[in-house]
Amino acid sequence: xxxxxxxxxxxxxxxxxxxxxxxxxxxxxxxxxxxxxxxxxxxxxxxxxxxxxxxxxxxxxxxxxxxxxxxxxxxxxxxxxxxxxxxxxxxxxxxxxxxxxxxxxxxxxxxxxxxxxxxxxxxxxxxxxxxxxxxxxxxxxxxxxxxxxxxxxxxxxxxxxxxxxxxxxxxxxxxxxxxxxxxxxxxxxxxxxxxxxxxxxxxxxxxxxxxxxxxxxxxxxxxxxxxxxxxxxxxxxxxxxxxxxxxxxxxxxxxxxxxxxxxx
Numbered sequence: 304x305x306x307x308x309x310x311x312x313x314x315x316x317x318x319x320x321x322x323x324x325x326x327x328x329x330x331x332x333x334x335x336x337x338x339x340x341x342x343x344x345x346x347x348x349x350x351x352x353x354x355x356x357x358x359x360x361x362x363x364x365x366x367x368x369x370x371x372x373x374x375x376x377x378x379x380x381x382x383x384x385x386x387x388x389x390x391x392x393x394x395x396x397x398x399x400x401x402x403x404x405x406x407x408x409x410x411x412x413x414x415x416x417x418x419x420x421x422x423x424x425x426x427x428x429x430x431x432x433x434x435x436x437x438x439x440x441x442x443x444x445x446x447x448x449x450x451x452x453x454x455x456x457x458x459x460x461x462x463x464x465x466x467x468x469x470x471x472x473x474x475x476x477x478x479x480x481x482x483x484x485x486x487x488x489x490x491x492x493x494x495x496x497x498x499x500x501x502x503x504x505x506x507x508x509x510x511x512x513x514x515x516x517x518x519x520x521x522x523x524x525x526x527x528x529x530x531x532x533x534x535x536x537x538x539x540x541x542x543x544x545x546x547x548x549x550x551x552x553x554x555x556x557x558x559x560x561x562x563x564x565x566x567x
Contacts, residue, residue, distance in 0.1 A: 312532070315538075323438050327373060328436070331426050335369040338422040344534040345414045346467045351529040355403045357391050357408040365419030372426040387415045401549040417552065418545075424555035431562055436495040440488070441558035444508055445489035445550050448480040455479025469523035477516055484512035498566055507561050514557050515550035522549035 310400040322329040342365040364387045371380050391411040395404045429438050455477025465473040488508030489501060497504065522545060527536065535543025 319442070323435060323442070326429055326435065330429055331373065334422055334425050337364040337365075337544050337548055338369050339366040340537065341365075341422075341543075341548055342414045342418045344545045345418060348525065348529045348531055348534060349410045351469065351531065352406065352410075354410040355400070355405065355407045357394055357407070360391065360394075361411050361414045364415045365422075368415065368419035369423045369426055372423050372430065381458075381557075384416075384420065386414055387419075410553075418548075421552045421556060422548065424559040425551070428555060428559045428562065431559075432566075435490045435550060436497060437558055437562055439554075440491045440495065440497065441554055442452075442551070443491060443509070444484050444487045444511050445554045448512045449481030449486040449550055450517070452476040452516065453481030455483075460561070465520055467524075468520055468527060472516075472520070472523075475558050479536045480516065481509065481512040482516070484508045500556070503565065507558070510561075511554050512559050514553040516566075518550045518553035521553075522546070 319333065322333045339362050342362050343358065346356045346361055349356055364383070368380070368383055368387070371383055374380065382455070391408050395401065395408050425438065425441070428434055428441065431437065452472075453476065456471065456473045456479070459475045459479070460471075460473030462474045463470060464474050465479050485505050485508035488504045491497070492499065492501065492504040499507070504546070526532065533542030534545035537543050538547055
């Protein structure tokens with residue numbers, strides 16, 4: 304399992320780095336593709352609840368929300384969000400099978416907002432001044448958290464963090480991930496000469512670690528509710544795309560709004 308994780312990372316990481324470096328359209332395409340596949344996995348997991356989501360619409364709308372971050376029209380993004388709520392509602396009203404209407408509409412909209420809306424902030428972050436550097440910062444601090452939380456938990460984990468959600472996660476792993484995130488944040492601040500003090504960057508590192516682990520726990524809770532171990536099998540050693548981006552879903556908007564509020 305560990306060997307497969309490493310092989311997948313060695314293959315995928317250079318592609319991601321290149322996409323971030325060159326920016327649009329490559330980075331946008333990769334984020335949109337990951338979000339679309341992640342939403343497909345989300346809806347497939349929801350099939351275990353017989354939720355009957357509008358899968359194709361949800362996947363397309365998820366990708367559209369990510370891509371819409373490039374639009375200079377202030378109307379487009381709120382329009383897409385609104386239509387992502389209204390169109391599924393109209394569909395479940397006119398279709399013949401209305402027995403699962405409530406859960407069908409709820410799951411469809413949840414997938415669009417949870418994955419499409421939240422992942423779109425990574426594309427928005429890349430469009431800002433020093434966007435390339437901030438995306439590298441956000442991604443690699445999140446990866447540092449995930450990696451060190453995993454290894455610290457395996458090496459020293461004894462006290463469960465949330466046993467009813469994910470028995471394998473421990474406080475030792477969470478603390479180790481948090482320390483690693485702060486160290487990575489300080490190193491990346493020095494490398495990229497980011498316009499924040501070391502104290503501010505340390506605080507941002509803490510926030511990234513907290514929200515990365517919240518995102519991981521939330522997806523673990525979803526998987527436990529629907530009775531699956533992984534969201535998919537696309538990434539050997541990692542599971543599905545959603546298993547890989549679960550922590551990124553919440554950290555993108557943290558870094559984006561940090562930049563907007565501290566460096567307007």
